[in-house]
Amino acid sequence: MVQYESELDKTLAALADSNRRALVERLGRGSATVSELAEPLGMTLTGTKKHLRILEEAGLVTTEKVGRARVCSLGPRRLDDLEVFVESYRRMLDARLDRLGELVEKQQKEDEG
């Protein structure tokens, strides 16, 4: 459980940055070298490498040395645990809004009666 928790912590922290999400989205369209990633996103090579290291530690990106370049790819991390959390949060929020709605309705009936 602790293992699972800390893995999700790492994933969420890695994704809590719009530059890193942009890298993930770019790699979703296909593998790329560090410089192919950096330039169109207007990022420095150093910054890109730093972000990639954080994404790699969270399992969201794999990097592989090919000749003199480092090729980056999406994965292998699946986000099933995050998906479960988001789905559970939504259900809880909907239930809360339903309860609030019922309270408002009850109050209105009391005010009318």
Next chain:
Amino acid sequence: MVQYESELDKTLAALADSNRRALVERLGRGSATVSELAEPLGMTLTGTKKHLRILEEAGLVTTEKVGRARVCSLGPRRLDDLEVFVESYRRMLDARLDRLGELVEKQQKEDEG
């Protein structure tokens, strides 16, 4: 867009802590005061308040002063943007695995031929 990005940054950073996710899950079962939250989770009041402030800034928790107590509730933040991201990541990862599978299959056929 910048507004949206920074809101999602804040949400992901707020959720990147198992204690804060535990608070969110507890509040999903109903509103509670700070001390009602702290005790069963084995957290200090000071720590709980700190976590709640981060969750509140991310819109995941609302707090309201009722008499001398502070009552905490889930929401109002919806996680539609996070859900869209997770869904998009999953589709991209599946597509990548499909492409890898095709490559492996092609290689196998070439080896056999």
